Amino acid sequence: MTAAAIAGLLALAVATPASSNTTPGPDARERVHEYEVTGPRTAAQRTAVAATGASVDAVRKDSIVITADAGQAERIRRMGYPLRVLPGPPDRSDGMKPAPFDFPPADAKYHNYKEAMAEIDADVAAYPSLMSKQVIGKSYEGRDIIAVKITGSAKTAGGAGTADAAKAPAKAAAKPEVLFTAHQHAREHLTVEMALYLLKEFGSQYGKDDRVTKMVDSRVIWVVPDLNPDGGEYDIASGSYRSWRKNRQPNNGSSSRGTDLNRNWDYKWGCCGGSSGSTGSETYRGSGPESAPEVKVVADFVRTRVVGGKQQIKAAIDFHTYSELVLWPFGWTYDDTAAGMTQDERDAFAKVGTSMARSNGYTPEQSSDLYITDGTIDDWLWGNQKIFAYTFEMYPSSAGAGGFYPPDEVIDRETARNRDAVLQLLENADCMYRSIGKEQQYCT
Structure with missing residues (x-):
């Protein structure tokens, strides 16, 4: 490619602000492709493939699906795959x-x-006694990142109802809190629909469905529907799909834009070969932990939920696509237990995770059973904040069934598919150790 052609591509890659009506041109990183790689069967082999800078998009019995540029693909071929x-x-x-x-x-x-x-504003307006919205920060391009708070009027364990919260914040904080996040990766649009479904379900079924009503009354539920609004908008900016993964933050000294938000969290950041230091990689971890503004916004929000020295958020799900998996920490080590996780903690993770997977038909496993990742939200939520955090990799199970872009006909079915699993996490959130019969030891 000539220097003039390269310069033209770079000019087209300039970020478009949220208020712009112009369609941004193609980014240099759009010269990536999805590949099926035959041969990797073990977590170590898959980790070696990911170490090239390719993103591992799906894992099969005898192959994996990756997104990679030509150089990464050639390195993988040289590995014999x-x-x-x-x-x-x-x-x-x-x-x-x-x-x-x-x-x-x-x-x-x-x-x-x-x-x-x-849609979110309409839900908050329709259920003002249950829902409130707050802007918790801005994306790189200036879009609002919001959190919706959902809770009912039932009294907390401390004896204060919602109306009393301003007078007695310490007592109001006694309600266990649960966090649902979505759309760290731009092309995973079904996750935004999952978040919207949760808002609609918690609002419309309150007072009608006993299970929903009990959970809304006895929990504080936080939904962050869109962690990566810039990337999501860029992915559809031309009116067709671009298979964009990262955010839209420029990288100093590089023509490649974007940080992989789910490699940018401040726990074991860049520690273990589970992310890339190359700005052009799909799994670029950023210049430092929380260097992506979207990650820092959500991490700061989670830190505000520490009340009286105790983290009020007890459990969380981060929604992704695709592969139909329920995953739990750690991602940075193959070991089931390690510094920061005891056997009882691991067993509680696995017990609840396996039960949720039975309800939605997903496969349950520790994240590193797939391949090593570092700087992920689940590892940070648990390792730094002691929040029982899961990743749900939603529909479909394979690239052939739609991959990152399943048709919109599946939205209602595949979001509702996770209803019971979400309720299970809410029900367990007050004492995750109850699932392994150790409530008295840990939760009294």
Whole structure:
């Protein structure tokens, strides 16, 4: 490629602010492809593939699906693994001209950022006694990152109802809190729909469904529906899919934009070969922990939930796609237990995780059973804040069934599929050790 052509591509890669009506051009990192890599069967082999800077998108029995550039693909071939290029993102234009900053016409049921914010505002307005919204910070391009608080009027263990919270904050904090986050990776749009489903379900079923009502009354539920609004908007900015993963933050001295938000958390950051130091990598971990503004915003929010020296958030789910998995820490080590996790803690993670997986049909396992990752949200939530944190890798199970871009016809089915699992986590949140019969030892 000529120097002039490269310069042209870099000029097109300039970030577009949230208020702009222009469609940004292609980014240099869009010269990546998805590949099926035949041969890696063990976690160590998959970790070696990921160490090239490719992202491991799905794990199968005798192969993996990766996103990689040409150089990374060639390094993997030199490791002796055959690669097969997979089809790119689907064309769902239905023969219609795509609209900028929106989903293709055939996927119109997905919510872009503006539509999602409007949906959230409508829910908060419809259920003002249950829900409130707060802006907890801004993305790199200035979009609001919000958290929706959901809780009912039942009294807390400390004896204070919601109306008493301002007068007795210490007592109000006695309600166990649970956090649901979504959309760390830009192309994983189904996770935003999952968050919107939760808001709708908690609001519409309160007072109608006993299980929902009890959990809303006895818990403080936080939903952060969109950690990566800039990346999500960029992924659909041309009116078709770009398979973008990272945020849209520039990297000093590099033409490659973006940090992998789920490698940027401040626990075991960059420790163990589970992320990349190369700005062009799909798993670039950033210049330092919490260097991505979106990660720092959410981490700061979680730290505000420490009341009286105790973290009030007891459990969490971070939603991703795809592969249909329920994962728990640690990702940075293959060991089931390590510094920061006892056998009882691991057993509680596994017991609740396995039960949730039975309800939604996902596969339960420790994150590192797939391959090593470091600087992830689950490892940080547990290792730094002692929050029982899970990752749900949602539908589909394979690239062939839609990969990162399942059709919008599946939204209702696949979000509702996680209803029982979410309720199970809420029900266990007050004492996760109850699941292993050790409530008296740990929760009295």
